[in-house]
Amino acid sequence: MSAPSSWYQVSCPIPAACAETVADRLSELSGCGVCTDNRCVDTFSCDDIPEQAQVTLTAWFAAPCDIERYLADIALVLREATAACPEFVPQAPEVSLIGDEDWAQSWKAHFKPLAVGRRLSIVPSWEELPADPQRQQIVLDPGMAFGTGGHETTRLCLECLDSLLPEPPQVPILDLGTGSGILAIAAAKLGARSIDAVDIDPLAVEVAAENCRINGVAEQVRCSTVPLEQLPGGYGIILANILAEELVRMAPDLVSRLIPDGSLVLSGILAEREQFVRDGFAPLPLALETVLRDGEWRCLHYRRLP
């Protein structure tokens, strides 16, 4: 069966208190997925996600279908929700028909070629950029994985990496939380010969592996879901653009995998979480070399003491 090329998008406001139950019911009806929005999740700190009294649930239904029948079922689900949330007055959902080309085009419109640091350019796989002898091109299709280079946290890592690799390093590099593979690919393009690119998300690992292949660096980069605790260590550079809480949780494991004088680059840190991360790494044998800043984001570069 071929994949649908258009969907009905149905959105309805719901009290947060009954959102989970209603989302489960919509999910059963839709079969295509449900999303809870209204919450600011473009952040690396759970503390920043504001609690809200009301959220918007959006469900998708593959077209063509009997959308009127689905809307009647949804009305029933919403009426049932008033039993648990008596103050809730159900409203008619908003319905729109969207095509897959709308999806693709709308986010592709935001991903444009980008120069980063002194020696790198990031180029979407559907664009062409004339070759620049000063810059290595990273060709990317991030798919569903994080990492177009557009986010400050990625750019700060790339800039730091650029400054750390004036010459090709002799020791391996670890890209922990590789997402689209962007940092691992950059390291390879800047001359690194051995890079472990790992992610807990198997889909991200697939995307990263494909991006490595497109960029001709598949031989240098090993993409996997191997957890940090099982990696052998001996890294000259570790790059980790992950949540502040997760960085602190992994601090001892990260540092034990660095060689003496090796560099630890921590990104994904909101300014207000910088001290939390610094406190978490303070007991470990590290010297803080640089704090890179971009807007509300911070990237910490530590060096491992002997």
Ligand SMILES: C[S@@+](CC[C@H](N)C(=O)[O-])C[C@H]1O[C@@H](n2cnc3c(N)ncnc32)[C@H](O)[C@@H]1O
């Ligand atoms: C913010 S993205 C960074 C992607 C890319 N490295 C970049 O800089 O743009 C964080 C990635 O880390 C992964 N991740 C989160 N916790 C992890 C962990 N404990 N070990 C490995 N990967 C993890 C997520 O699945 C996600 O792909």
